[in-house]
Amino acid sequence: MLKEGEFRIPSGCAISGIIDKKGKRFSGEEIIKSIALMHERSNGLGGGFAAYGIYPQYKELYAFHIFYDNLSVKSQVEDFLTKHFEIESAGNIPTKSVPNIKDQPLIWRYFVSPKIYMSKEEVMDEDEFTSRRVIRINTEYKGAYVLSSGKNMGAFKGVGYPEDIGEFFMLDRYEAYMWTAHGRFPTNTPGWWGGAHPFTMLNWSVVHNGEISSYDANRRFVEMFGYKCTLQTDTEVITYLFDLLVRKHKMPLEKALKAVAAPFWDDIERESKEVQNELKSIRTVYASALINGPFSIVLGCAKGMIALNDRIKLRSLVAAEKGDRTYIASEESAIKIICDNPDKIWSPKGGEAVIALLEGGNNEPKF
Amino acid sequence: MNLNFNSPLFEVIRDEKKCVKCKLCVVQCSNKVHLYDEKKDIFKVDDMKCVNCHRCAVLCPTKALVIKKYPLEYRENAMWTDSTIKEIYKQSQTGGVLLSSMGNPNPFPVYWDKMLLNASQVTNPSIDPLREPMETKVMIGRKPEKLEFDSKGKLTTKMYPQVELSVPVMFAAMSYGAISKNAHEALARAADDLGICYNTGEGGLNKDFYKYGKNTVVQVASGRFGVHKEYLNAGVAIEIKIGQGAKPGIGGHLPGRKVGEDVSYTRMIPAGSDAISPALHHDIYSIEDLRQLIFSLKEVTRYEKPIFVKIAAVHNAAAIASGAVRAGSDAIVVDGFRGGTGAAPTRVRDNVGIPIELALASIDQRLREEGIRNQVSLLISGSVRNSADIVKAIALGADAVCIGTAALIALGCHMCRTCVAGKCNWGIATQDPELVKRLDPEVMYKRLVNLVSAWNHEIQELLGGMGINAVDSLRGNRLMLAGIDLNEKELKILGIKYAGE
Numbered sequence: 001m002l003k004e005g006e007f008r009i010p011s012g013c014a015i016s017g018i019i020d021k022k023g024k025r026f027s028g029e030e031i032i033k034s035i036a037l038m039h040e041r042s043n044g045l046g047g048g049f050a051a052y053g054i055y056p057q058y059k060e061l062y063a064f065h066i067f068y069d070n071l072s073v074k075s076q077v078e079d080f081l082t083k084h085f086e087i088e089s090a091g092n093i094p095t096k097s098v099p100n101i102k103d104q105p106l107i108w109r110y111f112v113s114p115k116i117y118m119s120k121e122e123v124m125d126e127d128e129f130t131s132r133r134v135i136r137i138n139t140e141y142k143g144a145y146v147l148s149s150g151k152n153m154g155a156f157k158g159v160g161y162p163e164d165i166g167e168f169f170m171l172d173r174y175e176a177y178m179w180t181a182h183g184r185f186p187t188n189t190p191g192w193w194g195g196a197h198p199f200t201m202l203n204w205s206v207v208h209n210g211e212i213s214s215y216d217a218n219r220r221f222v223e224m225f226g227y228k229c230t231l232q233t234d235t236e237v238i239t240y241l242f243d244l245l246v247r248k249h250k251m252p253l254e255k256a257l258k259a260v261a262a263p264f265w266d267d268i269e270r271e272s273k274e275v276q277n278e279l280k281s282i283r284t285v286y287a288s289a290l291i292n293g294p295f296s297i298v299l300g301c302a303k304g305m306i307a308l309n310d311r312i313k314l315r316s317l318v319a320a321e322k323g324d325r326t327y328i329a330s331e332e333s334a335i336k337i338i339c340d341n342p343d344k345i346w347s348p349k350g351g352e353a354v355i356a357l358l359e360g361g362n363n364e365p366k367f
Numbered sequence: 368m369n370l371n372f373n374s375p376l377f378e379v380i381r382d383e384k385k386c387v388k389c390k391l392c393v394v395q396c397s398n399k400v401h402l403y404d405e406k407k408d409i410f411k412v413d414d415m416k417c418v419n420c421h422r423c424a425v426l427c428p429t430k431a432l433v434i435k436k437y438p439l440e441y442r443e444n445a446m447w448t449d450s451t452i453k454e455i456y457k458q459s460q461t462g463g464v465l466l467s468s469m470g471n472p473n474p475f476p477v478y479w480d481k482m483l484l485n486a487s488q489v490t491n492p493s494i495d496p497l498r499e500p501m502e503t504k505v506m507i508g509r510k511p512e513k514l515e516f517d518s519k520g521k522l523t524t525k526m527y528p529q530v531e532l533s534v535p536v537m538f539a540a541m542s543y544g545a546i547s548k549n550a551h552e553a554l555a556r557a558a559d560d561l562g563i564c565y566n567t568g569e570g571g572l573n574k575d576f577y578k579y580g581k582n583t584v585v586q587v588a589s590g591r592f593g594v595h596k597e598y599l600n601a602g603v604a605i606e607i608k609i610g611q612g613a614k615p616g617i618g619g620h621l622p623g624r625k626v627g628e629d630v631s632y633t634r635m636i637p638a639g640s641d642a643i644s645p646a647l648h649h650d651i652y653s654i655e656d657l658r659q660l661i662f663s664l665k666e667v668t669r670y671e672k673p674i675f676v677k678i679a680a681v682h683n684a685a686a687i688a689s690g691a692v693r694a695g696s697d698a699i700v701v702d703g704f705r706g707g708t709g710a711a712p713t714r715v716r717d718n719v720g721i722p723i724e725l726a727l728a729s730i731d732q733r734l735r736e737e738g739i740r741n742q743v744s745l746l747i748s749g750s751v752r753n754s755a756d757i758v759k760a761i762a763l764g765a766d767a768v769c770i771g772t773a774a775l776i777a778l779g780c781h782m783c784r785t786c787v788a789g790k791c792n793w794g795i796a797t798q799d800p801e802l803v804k805r806l807d808p809e810v811m812y813k814r815l816v817n818l819v820s821a822w823n824h825e826i827q828e829l830l831g832g833m834g835i836n837a838v839d840s841l842r843g844n845r846l847m848l849a850g851i852d853l854n855e856k857e858l859k860i861l862g863i864k865y866a867g868e
Contacts (some may be wrong), residue, residue, distance in 0.1 A: 049684035211491035213833055216847070224738045249513040252520040262837070264500050278522045283531060283839075284506040284512050288741065292840035293491050312499055312836065314492055 007137055011196070014041035014162075014183040017298040017328040018338075019305045019356050024324065025053050028171030030338045031179035034327075035162035037334045041209075042183030044100070046196035047165040048157025049203035050139040050148070051176035051298050059152040061088055061111040062130050062202075067193050069143035077137055079142045084133050085112035085212030093122050093156075098168045101160045105366035109154070127247065131202055132226075139230050145194035147264075150203035151302065157196035165196075177358070180298045180307055182207035197302070199235035201243050204298040206235045210315045213293030221288035238297060241289055253306065253355070259286035261311045261351040298328050304357035320345040324355035372456040375414035375437045379423075385431035386410070392423035392432060397790040397802055420783035422792035454713070458709035465713035466620070468786035468796070470613060470705040470750060470772060473717055478724035478857075479756045483866055485847045494836050496827035502837040503823055503830075505535045505767050507604070507744040509697035510672040527697065530584075530603050532767055533562035534823045535757065535838055537861035538815075539702075539748045539771030540586050540606065540677070542568030544621045544630045544642065545709030545786065548777055550795045551576060552808035557815035558582035566769070569619050569644060571633040575839040577601050584675065587619045587664065590644030592634040596667060604698070605658070605664050606675040609648070612706025615679030615720045618644030620710040625789045627798045638812060658694035666694070673697035673744075680704060680726035680749070681719070685733035688745075692734065698744035700769065701726055706749030706786065707772040709796055710787040723749045728861045731764025731843060740764075740843075743754050763861065764843040778811050801849040 020026065029206040031049060055063050064081075068074040081087060088111040118281065119129040134149045148155035153176075156169040161178075162183040166172075182197040198205040212218070212234045219229045222240040225248065229236050245256035259282050263314040268279045283290075294314030299306040307328040309317045320335045320342035327335045332345065348354050379400060388408075392401040398418060402411040417434060424432040441449055454465055487493040493499070508529035515524045538554045545568065554565040554574075555803060561583045566584040571593015576583070583602035587594055599605055610616065620641035621630075631638035651657050661674050677689040677700035678684065688699045702725020708716065727747050734740035747760055748769035757768050776782065779793040786796035794806030830838065833847055843849065849866040850858050 048652045206376065211834075213491055213835045214844060217840050217842055217844035219739065220735055220845075224735050224740060250516075251514065252516055255514075255516060255520065255522075265502055265504050266500065277526075281514060281522060281524065281526050284526065285510045285741075287506070287839035288842060290837055290839050292837060293487075293834040312494070314494075 007250045013185055013207075014038035014334070015181065015207045015209050015265060015296065015298050015328070016309065016330070016334050017178070017180040017207070017300070017305050017360075019178040019326050020324050021304070021326065021356060021359050022124055022324040023053065023177045023358050025175035025177050025282070026179075026268060027168060028174055028176070028179060031181045032163050032166035032171060032248065033105055033184050034329060034334045034338050035166075035181040036161075037337045038183060038329070038331055039161060039163070041185060041330060042161060043185045044161050045159060045186050046157070046182075046184030047160055047162025048155060048182050048196045048198050049162070049166060049169075049171060050153065050155045050198045050200060050207070051171070051174055051178070051181045052153040052302065053177040054154055054174045055111070055152050058088065058111040061113050062149055062151055063154050064110040064112060064134075064345050065093065065148045065156070066108050066110070066137075067145045067147060068108065071106070072141040074108070076105060076143050080133075080137065080141070081110060084118060085110075085114055087112050094170060095168050098164050100164045101158065101168045104168075106140065115289055127202055128277075131243070134201070135228055135230075139228055147194065148200040148205070150200060150205075153203060153205070153302070155198050155200045155205060156194045157198065158320055159196060178300060178307065180205060180207045180300050181310075195231065195233070197233075197235050199231070199233060199239050201239045202247070204239050204243055204300045206239045206242075206297055208235045208238060208295055208297040209298075210234065210295035210310070211293060212238075212291050212295050217288050218291060234295070235297075238291065238295075238299075241291070242299060245286070245289065254353070255282060257306070257308060257353045258282050258293045259289045261308055261353070262286075262290050263351065264311070296330065302357070304358075307354040309348060309350050311351035316347075318345065318347055319354045326354070328354060368635075371460060373453055374439045375417065377417040377419045377647045378414050378435050378437045379412045379417055380433045380435060381410060381412070382431045382433070385429040386432075387429055389428060391426055391428065391745070395426055395792060397792050397797075397799070408613050418783040418785040418788070419781075420785070420792045421781040425781075461837035465714040466710050466787050467716050467784065468708060468710055469782065469784040471717050472709045472784070475705075475722065477750070478722055478861070479750070479752070479759055480761050481850060481852050481857075482724075482831060482848045482863065483851055484595070484755070484758060484762070484833070491834045493834055494831040495826075496831045499831070499836060501827040501831055502839075503534050503826055505532050505838060506530070507532060507698050507746070507766060509744075510742050512742060528671055530564060530673060531562070532564065534819055534826070535761060535765075535767035536819055536822065537563055537746070537767060537769045538565035538774050539707075539769035540566035540568040540584075540608065541709075541771055541775075542570030542586075542592075542619070542621070543573055543633055544568075544570040544625055544798070545790075546627065546775070546796055547794055547798060547803040547806060548573060548575075549803050549806040549808045549811070550775075551652040553778055553806065553811040553815060554774065555582065556808060557819070560812065561819050563819065564603065566606060567602070570621070570630065570642075571635065572598055572601055573629070573633050586677075587660075588644055589646070589648045590635060590642060592642060592644070598674075599664060599667050602672070604673045604675055605668065606677050606700060607648075607660060607664070607696075608677045609651070609657075610677070610679030610681070610692035610702070611708065612679045612702030612704050612720055612723070613708035614711040614715045615681050615704075617646045617712070617715060620644075622710060622787060622789060625798045630798055654690045654694050657691065659825075661695040669671065675700050675746070677702060678724050679706075679719075680721050682721060684721070684726045685729045688730045689733055689737055689739070692739050692743045696743065697747060698766075699730070700746045701730060702747065703747065703749030707775075708786075723747050724759075725857075725860050727760060727765055728763050732862055735843075754822035755829070757822065758826055758829045758841065759848060761838060761841045762844050762847045764845075766842060773818070774815060777814045778806060
């Protein structure tokens with residue numbers, strides 16, 4: 001059977017996310033409980049988490065989480081890493097044995113910074129330098145896969161139910177100010193750990209429920225800008241879209257959201273002249289960035305969390321607020337189980353983003 | 368002696384029992400096929416003159432007329448076919464270049480029919496266009512590489528001019544001269560009604576039609592017929608015609624018999640003179656010259672109108688298209704080898720150029736590899752027959768399509784492919800006032816509106832089935848296509864997978 005990335009696998013899913021907007025950190029227990037409630041929405045073929053704020057001691061360094069199929073590819077990738085990065089620390093990610101989790105790859109973690117002279121020679125900033133190296137490892141080293149590469153954040157994922165994956169990675173021992181989770185219901189069984197979600201790129205992480213029908217239009221659009229969609233998954237292309245719009249094209253986040261979940265032309269016509277002009281321009285220039293078909297996504301970045309539905313709400317998505325926290329989940333029950341009395345709970349409209357960002361004090365970190 | 372070896376192409380059969388002798392056929396046939404002998408009270412028929420335009424058969428009140436292929440056959444021969452033999456007879460008799468009308472009729476592969484569309488099942492829902500919004504609007508013109516915003520989040524990028532099409536369809540360039548004034552009026556009014564554009568072709572713009580400016584693309588071809596400042600500013604966009612799918616490498620042909628007073632005035636040429644456009648623009652010998660013309664046209668229109676460059680689909684169309692984008696063209700129009708024409712040398716029409724599907728796929732891919740696809744619009748023409756062809760073209764990478772032949776068929780064209788004679792019985796490809804009168808723009812523009820509206824419904828239906836609610840998400844979405852009866856190479860060029868793969 002072909003591995004993920006060699007063909008396209010549609011899948012349904014459960015998603016969940018929690019952020020403390022004051023930046024207060026909390027353990028992974030709650031997010032596991034939330035995603036576990038939606039057990040029926042996944043089928044044991046993929047689960048994963050993204051956690052932000054977990055490596056405060058290394059917050060200036062890129063944290064690479066890497067899967068290896070064997071030791072030989074590990075040594076090749078480490079040669080590559082040594083050549084391009086200063087490695088501050090390296091070691092395997094601690095796991096514990098869980099009955100339902102098997103066939104795990106070698107799972108390693110590195111805290112690195114780009115070799116400054118190299119990024120200067122190539123006239124690109126550290127982020128661009130790092131993201132290009134990550135894409136290279138993922139495309140050129142068979143049997144190696146970088147599952148996350150951001151700062152002060154990390155992804156943990158694998159083949160299994162998400163609650164088992166959480167236990168396997170002992171996420172109750174990590175503390176983060178923001179967690180997102182994903183339970184996967186793929187339509188077939190490649191059984192590859194790299195194929196589980198979330199998908200990440202630098203600080204971006206995406207968990208997503210749905211199957212986007214604009215996939216190939218979006219893929220061929222981002223690939224014009226140097227990305228390579230090696231996994232053929234929706235999350236991958238959505239992540240690259242946001243990376244392109246917000247990081248590379250420096251679009252304000254709320255404008256980027258208007259590109260991926262564009263308002264209808266008829267609705268644009270009803271806006272004031274100025275707004276009309278802006279929305280028209282966004283739709284015209286970024287027509288190929290429109291994400292079409294059913295989706296609900298939770299997008300994580302260093303600044304916070306953004307949840308978004310497709311513009312006619314073909315997938316369920318519920319949001320809630322209590323105190324400093326914002327919750328997002330595919331189902332209301334998955335919020336209620338960890339927050340029994342929210343101040344506010346609602347079902348966001350299609351195309352209307354829920355934006356929950358860290359409040360001040362954080363020196364305006366980059367997306 | 369001028370011996371004619373040729374036999375008729377068609378046979379006109381009259382059912383005497385049905386015929387009521389109303390003589391409508393005699394009156395209607397501009398080719399003088401039907402004659403009525405008063406003395407003998409019988410009809411005579413000259414099969415030699417029949418072009419099979421169906422005018423008499425369709426209008427006959429009792430349906431007493433049938434036109435069939437002339438039954439006289441040559442001895443069977445796979446190499447020396449009837450048409451091959453007849454063409455030699457014709458040329459040996461006249462010493463002339465063979466001329467043909469409409470697109471290449473030969474049995475080359477039709478790639479539209481070798482691609483199948485996808486639809487949603489279970490994992491993603493289809494979208495019902497009867498119950499949900501379904502957007503088919505497209506914007507044609509140059510796009511900046513990215514948008515820029517100031518620190519307050521206000522848009523600072525100034526957009527290039529765009530042509531807004533409510534449906535991803537335009538009427539293809541067909542000149543006043545090649546087709547009649549009434550046909551032009553029907554196209555212009557339909558474009559206005561539909562919120563799309565028609566294209567003047569290379570024959571200038573009749574004064575009466577300046578009022579349809581916001582739905583007009585004006586063309587500048589190598590003959591520069593009817594080109595002046597007012598004309599250039601009359602439409603919403605200007606198209607520089609480098610080539611045409613029916614006759615790549617040569618210029619337009621308008622026989623002098625179609626150049627009457629009004630055509631002569633509009634084209635700014637003497638009445639009755641052949642309008643033979645040069646094979647090339649005499650100010651364009653290379654890509655940098657194209658750039659100069661593009662920017663001259665932008666200057667004269669104060670950078671308010673996008674400039675399209677139309678090329679024929681030839682072997683290296685991808686490189687040419689890329690060059691045209693870099694030369695400043697805001698949209699590329701690619702015309703395939705099946706594209707129609709009022710008149711073209713038969714050998715050129717039938718042997719030069721490549722299928723539009725392959726050209727489109729390779730141009731779209733090439734522009735993407737160069738990272739410039741998003742900056743330009745890509746339109747195609749030349750054999751788009753129905754809404755499914757349009758959907759497939761967009762999935763391959765087109766922004767929109769231009770329809771010429773299909774539009775003429777909506778106006779009554781019966782594909783007799785004799786436009787060059789100028790005696791079109793349907794009032795389309797003629798300048799004979801008596802024939803032109805037969806095409807009532809008031810009635811006919813509605814047929815065009817009907818056709819495009821019907822296609823738009825079908826496009827919406829197909830989009831919805833794929834789980835897409837804006838045509839933007841179909842553009843270049845080649846996963847929506849699957850090949851059938853194609854070899855590896857064809858699949859590779861089209862960038863699609865085989866059905867079931």
